[in-house]
Amino acid sequence: MSLRFLASVTAVTLVGVALAACGGGDSDVGTGRAAGKPTAAGFAPTLAAARGQTVRWWMYGGDDKVNAYVDDTVAPAARKLGVRVERVPVVDTADAVQRVVAERRAGKTSNGSVDLIWINGENFAGGKKAGLWLKSWAKGLPNSRYLDPKDPTIRTDFQVPVEGQESPWQRAAFVFAHDSDRVRTPPRDLDGLLAFAREHPGRVTYPAPPDFTGSAFVRQVVAAKGEDAAFAYLRELRSVSYRRGETYPKSEAELSRLFGDGQVDFAMSYDPAFVNSGVRKGQFPRTARPFSLADGSLQNTSFVTIPANAAHREGAQVIADLLLTPRLQAAKADPDSIGNPTVLDLDRLAGRRGLFAETEDSKYLLSDYGRTLAELPANRVEDLEKRWTLEVLRQSP
Amino acid sequence: MAALLASAPLLALVVRAFADEWRAPALVPQQLGLRGVQIAFSGSSAEAFGNSLLVAVATAMVALVLAWPAARVLGERRLRHPAPVFLLLAMPLLVPSYAVGTGLTEWFIRLGLDGTLPALVAGHLTFVLPYVVLVLLSGFGPRLTALEEVARVNGLSPFRRLLWVTLPAAAPTVGASALIGFLVSWSDYGTSLALGGGRPMLPVVLLPFVGADPQVAATLALLFLAPAVGVLAAATRAGRMPL
Amino acid sequence: MSGHELDCRDLSVSPGDSPVLRGLSLTVPAGSRTALVGPSGAGKTTLLRAISGLQDIDAGEVRLGGEPIHARAVHRRGIAVVFQEPRLLPHIDVQDNVALALRAAGVGRRERRRTAAAQLEEVGLGGLADRRVQGLSGGEQQRVALARALCANPRLLLLDEPLTALDPSRRAALRRVIVELQQQRRLTTVIVTHDRSEAAELGQRIALMLEGLIVQHGEPRTLFERPVSAAVARFFGVSNLIPSGAETLAIRPEHVRLEREGGRRGIVVEAVYAGDHVRVVVECGGQRLRAHVPPPDAPRVGEQIGVILPSEHVWPLPAATSRPEVTGSSAAPRVTL
Numbered sequence: 001m002s003l004r005f006l007a008s009v010t011a012v013t014l015v016g017v018a019l020a021a022c023g024g025g026d027s028d029v030g031t032g033r034a035a036g037k038p039t040a041a042g043f044a045p046t047l048a049a050a051r052g053q054t055v056r057w058w059m060y061g062g063d064d065k066v067n068a069y070v071d072d073t074v075a076p077a078a079r080k081l082g083v084r085v086e087r088v089p090v091v092d093t094a095d096a097v098q099r100v101v102a103e104r105r106a107g108k109t110s111n112g113s114v115d116l117i118w119i120n121g122e123n124f125a126g127g128k129k130a131g132l133w134l135k136s137w138a139k140g141l142p143n144s145r146y147l148d149p150k151d152p153t154i155r156t157d158f159q160v161p162v163e164g165q166e167s168p169w170q171r172a173a174f175v176f177a178h179d180s181d182r183v184r185t186p187p188r189d190l191d192g193l194l195a196f197a198r199e200h201p202g203r204v205t206y207p208a209p210p211d212f213t214g215s216a217f218v219r220q221v222v223a224a225k226g227e228d229a230a231f232a233y234l235r236e237l238r239s240v241s242y243r244r245g246e247t248y249p250k251s252e253a254e255l256s257r258l259f260g261d262g263q264v265d266f267a268m269s270y271d272p273a274f275v276n277s278g279v280r281k282g283q284f285p286r287t288a289r290p291f292s293l294a295d296g297s298l299q300n301t302s303f304v305t306i307p308a309n310a311a312h313r314e315g316a317q318v319i320a321d322l323l324l325t326p327r328l329q330a331a332k333a334d335p336d337s338i339g340n341p342t343v344l345d346l347d348r349l350a351g352r353r354g355l356f357a358e359t360e361d362s363k364y365l366l367s368d369y370g371r372t373l374a375e376l377p378a379n380r381v382e383d384l385e386k387r388w389t390l391e392v393l394r395q396s397p
Numbered sequence: 398m399a400a401l402l403a404s405a406p407l408l409a410l411v412v413r414a415f416a417d418e419w420r421a422p423a424l425v426p427q428q429l430g431l432r433g434v435q436i437a438f439s440g441s442s443a444e445a446f447g448n449s450l451l452v453a454v455a456t457a458m459v460a461l462v463l464a465w466p467a468a469r470v471l472g473e474r475r476l477r478h479p480a481p482v483f484l485l486l487a488m489p490l491l492v493p494s495y496a497v498g499t500g501l502t503e504w505f506i507r508l509g510l511d512g513t514l515p516a517l518v519a520g521h522l523t524f525v526l527p528y529v530v531l532v533l534l535s536g537f538g539p540r541l542t543a544l545e546e547v548a549r550v551n552g553l554s555p556f557r558r559l560l561w562v563t564l565p566a567a568a569p570t571v572g573a574s575a576l577i578g579f580l581v582s583w584s585d586y587g588t589s590l591a592l593g594g595g596r597p598m599l600p601v602v603l604l605p606f607v608g609a610d611p612q613v614a615a616t617l618a619l620l621f622l623a624p625a626v627g628v629l630a631a632a633t634r635a636g637r638m639p640l
Numbered sequence: 641m642s643g644h645e646l647d648c649r650d651l652s653v654s655p656g657d658s659p660v661l662r663g664l665s666l667t668v669p670a671g672s673r674t675a676l677v678g679p680s681g682a683g684k685t686t687l688l689r690a691i692s693g694l695q696d697i698d699a700g701e702v703r704l705g706g707e708p709i710h711a712r713a714v715h716r717r718g719i720a721v722v723f724q725e726p727r728l729l730p731h732i733d734v735q736d737n738v739a740l741a742l743r744a745a746g747v748g749r750r751e752r753r754r755t756a757a758a759q760l761e762e763v764g765l766g767g768l769a770d771r772r773v774q775g776l777s778g779g780e781q782q783r784v785a786l787a788r789a790l791c792a793n794p795r796l797l798l799l800d801e802p803l804t805a806l807d808p809s810r811r812a813a814l815r816r817v818i819v820e821l822q823q824q825r826r827l828t829t830v831i832v833t834h835d836r837s838e839a840a841e842l843g844q845r846i847a848l849m850l851e852g853l854i855v856q857h858g859e860p861r862t863l864f865e866r867p868v869s870a871a872v873a874r875f876f877g878v879s880n881l882i883p884s885g886a887e888t889l890a891i892r893p894e895h896v897r898l899e900r901e902g903g904r905r906g907i908v909v910e911a912v913y914a915g916d917h918v919r920v921v922v923e924c925g926g927q928r929l930r931a932h933v934p935p936p937d938a939p940r941v942g943e944q945i946g947v948i949l950p951s952e953h954v955w956p957l958p959a960a961t962s963r964p965e966v967t968g969s970s971a972a973p974r975v976t977l
Contacts, residue, residue: 056595062605064436064613071440087440088595091604095590102499102591106506113512113594253608261421281610282418282428543727546694549714550721551792552744558715561743565731 043142043321046314051082053315057304058096059118061089065277065338073331077322083315088114093123100132100307112309115316118169120302122378125160127305134306137317138167143324148345152374153301159377166303168343169323170332173369174220174298177259177267177275181287186266189294190224190233196265197240203265205242205249205258208393209385213252216270216298218388219381223373224295227384234392248393260284270298273339276364289363296371301343330355335362407622413615433616445597446620449583452514452598453624456521457578460529461571463522468530472538486531489524497523498591505592512594520592521582529578536570576628583624644705644795645670646691646828651700653683653690660686662852663700668845670705671826673819674857675843677833679875682849684832685724688798691830692719704795715744720794724801726781728773734760734784735769741792759787763817779810783817790821797822799831803838815841836876840864848872865892866955873957879930881957882949888957895953896931898922898939903946908939922947 055078061067067087075085090096096117103112119127127133138144147154147168154168155161178186187193197204207214221230238245242264249255252269259267260283267278267288278284304323306316322328326349329342333356346353376384413419417430467486471479489497501520505511510519541563548562564571589598603621606614646668653661660683668674676684689695691702693714702710709717720741728737736743738759739752747755757769763783773781782802789797799818803811819842822829831842839846840860847857856868867873870881873890880896882889897903898920906924918938920931924947931947939945 058595060605061602062607062609064606064610067440068436086595088597089441089602089605090590091586098499099502099591099594102502103506106503108506251608257421263421281612282416282426282432283420283611285420543723543725544729546721547723547727547729547788548740549694550692550719551741551788552715552718553740554715554744557744562729566729568731 040142042140046140046317047081049314050312050318053082053312054084054086055115055312055315055319056086056088056113057116057118057316057319058088058090058093058099058114060091060093061087062091063277063338065273065280069332069337073328073337074319074322077325077328078319081318081322083318085319093117093119097123097127097132100127100309101130103307103309104130104132109309111311112307113311114307115310115312116304116306116319118302119166119305120300121158124157124166124303124305125378127307128160128163128165132307133165134308134310134313136164137306137313138162138320139164141167141317141321141324143321146324146326146344146348148348151345153299153372154343157303158300158375162303166305167320167324168301168303169320170302170338171272171341171343172270172300172302173272173292173341173366174216174268174270174373175272175274175290175292175366175369177269177278177284177288177290178265179259179262179285179287180289181285182262183265186289186291187293190221193266193293194233194237194240197237200265201240202242202244204237204240205245205255205264206268207252207255208248208250209388210382211249211251213255213269214248215381215385217268218384219376220293220295220298220373222384223298223376224293231387231391234388235395238392238395245392256283259288272341272369273335273365276335276339276362279364290366292366292368292370294370296373297369298373298375299369300375326352326355335365339365407626410615410618410622413611414619416612433612436610436613437616437620440602441597442599442602442617442620445599445602448596449589449599450624452517452521452589453579453583455514455518456525456582457529457575459518460522460525460578461533461575464526464529464533464574468533468537469541471530472534473542474538486527490527493587496587498588501588502591511592512596516592517589517596517598520588521585523588524585525578525581528581529574532574532577533567533570536567536573541567576625579628580625584621644828645703646796646830647703647706648687648691649701649703651687651690651702652698653686653695654698655686655695660852661690661697664849664853665700666847666854666857668828668830670828673822673829673831673842673844675831675833675839675846675860676849677836677839677846677875678849680834683852684834684849685800687849688721688800688830688832691796692721692798693717694721718792718795720789720792720797722782722785722789722797722799722802724804726778726785726805728776728781728784728788730773732773733769734765734771734773734776737773737784738769738787738791740788755791756787759791760784762790762821763787764813779806779814782806782814786814786818786821790825790827795828797827797829799829801832801834803833811838818842836864848875850875865953868958870957882927882929884956889949890955890957891949891953893919893930894932895950896929897948897950898931898933898937899946899948901946903948905944906947908941908943908945911938911941913938 057070059066059070067089070085070087078085096114100112100114144167149155157166176186187196193204206217209215209218218230218234221233225233242258249258255264256267256278258264260278267274271277275284275288275290279286279288304320306313306320310316324344326344329344332338332340333342339362342356346356412426414433415429415431416426417432418428419426471482498520501523502511505516510516544562544566545558548558553561584600586600586604590601593601599621603614603617606617608614648664648666651661651664652659664687676687678684686695690697693710693712697710701708704717704719729740735753735756738756742752742755753769757766760766760769763786765780765783765787768776768780773784776784782805786802802818803814806814815838818831833839833842843860845858846860846863847854848863849855850871856863856872863872864876867876867878867890870888873881877892878890879893880891882891894917904924906922906929908920909923909928910919910921912919913935917932918935920933920938922929922931922945929947
């Protein structure tokens with residue numbers, strides 16, 4: 001999971017406008033299967049139709065481990081099923097949605113060039129509202145039986161019901177990093193973070209909203225403390241933070257650099273494997289460790305969706321199903337791979353649970369993110385960002 | 398000395414590309430390695446390189462053929478009102494390439510051309526052409542006409558005039574504008590993505606790494622610079638700078 | 641290598657909207673050298689371009705050695721042109737520039753090089769054959785351009801202000817080269833200049849062009865001392881035009897004599913030192929007369945002095961053309977020698 005992908009969730013304006021223009025046209029081109037209990041037999045025709053197809057998977061392309069996972073793990077597994085996977089790297093998921101919108105506007109109702117999109121949040125919600133996605137297909141994937149249908153982060157996507165229009169594959173959780181050489185014991189909770197900052201003025205900061213990560217940190221505080229208390233907290237934190245809050249890092253990348261260079265004591269990300277990749281990229285010291293706060297962690301899921309006009313919708317479903325197999329989910333959770341926690345419900349795995357044993361003892365990954373803090377609806381995000389600018393950034397200490 | 402100064406950023410890029418571990422305040426990387434190269438050359442980078450090369454060369458060529466007559470007419474001040482022509486030419490430069498790309502995408506989809514080489518070349522042409530015309534203009538105009546007059550009074554037939562005088566005399570300018578045209582096409586993200594329909598193109602592969610992974614971005618940037626550096630080096634060795 | 645007679649008849653050229661040549665006629669005898677002078681904007685360059693074919697003509701004809709050539713393509717006219725700027729081809733060396741016309745004519749490489757080298761020798765640039773043109777000085781470049789024009793072995797040589805771009809010290813040398821080579825080859829030549837004394841040195845004849853017409857064509861002395869109109873007189877520095885009854889008398893200022901005693905008495909109102917002479921203006925019977933006198937003899941301002949106009953130098957302007965300017969109508973004089 002990568003920060004740039006997550007960031008694209010918030011890049012909604014362009015797509016939003018485009019979607020508004022193309023209206024809520026219907027695309028009732030489901031798989032024809034009722035949303036019943038998935039069975040291997042029910043999936044056989046899809047598997048047969050998928051043979052020989054090349055699935056173009058539009059996805060954020062800036063994370064080498066995600067790219068490698070798709071190229072070296074997903075693609076070979078797909079090849080055994082007679083399906084080729086072609087990764088189309090984009091900077092921003094909105095680019096892929098934009099492409100689907102353009103095809104829709106040009107009246108291309110079939111044979112579209114986007115077969116699969118790595119997506120969540122507002123990009124999914126906007127496309128769903130406009131009827132861009134294939135309907136009810138995800139419920140028919142055989143491996144969806146390993147998912148917990150009651151889990152709100154599986155059933156909904158930023159509080160929008162999924163309704164079988166996308167299938168989960170990765171998890172995101174808001175985590176922090178410290179350098180165990182410098183700060184042996186990280187703060188327990190948000191109050192502990194403030195106390196640390198008071199003791200060590202200038203050593204704590206976070207990216208300025210509307211940066212995706214900074215905005216998520218603000219939501220994390222709001223979810224833990226309630227909105228007004230959260231802003232009082234943030235104002236107090238400001239007076240003892242890096243450069244007395246006169247400037248904030250512009251992005252997560254900038255905060256990561258400050259942390260890697262030892263100028264501040266904590267980094268943070270919505271990517272639960274970011275310490276793992278920071279060390280791998282040589283950006284973080286090997287003594288960097290992840291931690292979460294006792295107040296809980298924001299969590300969400302990212303999915304794959306299939307445009308209604310996709311040329312290779314059967315192949316796309318085969319790939320989506322493949323992404324849910326315990327073996328591939330376990331491979332993805334491997335710290336040497338993406339190091340991303342599984343979306344599967346371990347209790348449903350029975351004998352195959354052992355596949356996930358290795359994950360639990362990486363020093364760069366957390367096995368437990370603590371209490372789950374639910375994501376807020378997207379429309380509240382903007383209000384919080386505005387309030388932060390007014391009450392924290394512009395407020396003199 | 399100037400060459401040294403000019404190559405300093407390039408050198409920094411090379412170091413960055415081979416720095417597996419590099420954190421401040423260290424002035425040199427803590428660890429050198431090939432992680433960047435391994436990642437940059439995996440996946441569809443090679444195919445993207447090939448596609449981008451093909452599209453950029455084709456775009457530059459077509460742009461030259463189209464820009465030549467336009468630049469001659471404008472350069473010789475044969476138009477009474479050149480301002481609207483310039484404005485029309487510059488128009489695509491005022492709009493972000495992605496917007497041009499998405500606008501065109503719809504039409505190319507309707508025509509069933511999206512994702513094809515001609516579509517990519519046509520899309521790139523919209524904003525490559527102005528650069529090529531403007532660079533050609535700087536070398537054309539009265540100077541080239543003057544030399545052609547010399548050819549005429551020295552008994553050269555129209556064909557020989559073109560072959561012996563016009564083309565060789567214009568070669569540095571044509572070379573420079575071809576280089577500019579190539580580079581503008583080569584480095585375009587927006588149109589390549591919008592019209593490529595999923596076809597791998599180098600900027601599309603490179604851009605996601607910028608900011609997210611400095612080492613891979615630096616490595617791909619070197620790959621990105623290779624043709625330009627190659628052309629410049631060849632031009633310098635040939636003893637004449639194209640610009 | 642003898643030249644061919646150039647004969648332009650009733651040439652009209654109107655590039656754009658306004659006419660530049662208005663029924664111009666000019667004859668340059670075979671093997672002779674005519675300097676074409678006139679103020680800027682008179683149409684001198686346009687005339688050369690019309691003769692060489694670089695400019696289309698609207699009416700009239702151009703004959704060379706009796707043959708009409710105005711319908712021929714430029715590269716088939718056998719006319720060489722030296723432009724104001726050298727216009728050397730940047731991508732080939734000096735000798736290939738010089739031999740351009742030979743290459744066009746299909747002459748072999750060795751022969752071309754030999755001829756080019758000999759031609760370069762003639763213009764005083766022996767040894768520069770292998771040089772790139774970029775390294776040459778302005779004067780050298782213009783000599784290469786001259787060599788190129790001569791190497792073509794043209795039937796007519798046109799030079800469009802070939803000296804203007806050079807600094808004055810180099811002009812005299814190139815002027816000598818041009819005159820010498822023309823005389824050796826007896827090449828019919830037209831040289832454009834805007835400087836009347838340069839025209840006198842360069843041309844066996846001078847043709848004065850005003851507003852798209854040749855108003856007088858003759859030996860330099862004729863134009864300087866026997867102008868056919870006030871306009872010609874003024875262009876050639878005949879600054880004294882004295883009304884006398886129905887006619888106008890013209891006399892050059894250097895021919896006016898000033899005497900302490902005698903003559904027509906007048907008052908010196910201006911005396912300006914101009915190096916080799918002093919420009920004196922004398923007010924004399926309500927008229928201002930100008931005289932150029934040697935510095936030691938110069939009177940002072942306010943001094944009373946006698947003016948003498950030697951009769952052999954006084955020239956009555958032809959009556960019909962004593963009106964101030966050339967009108968441009970077909971009634972304007974066309975003198976061709």
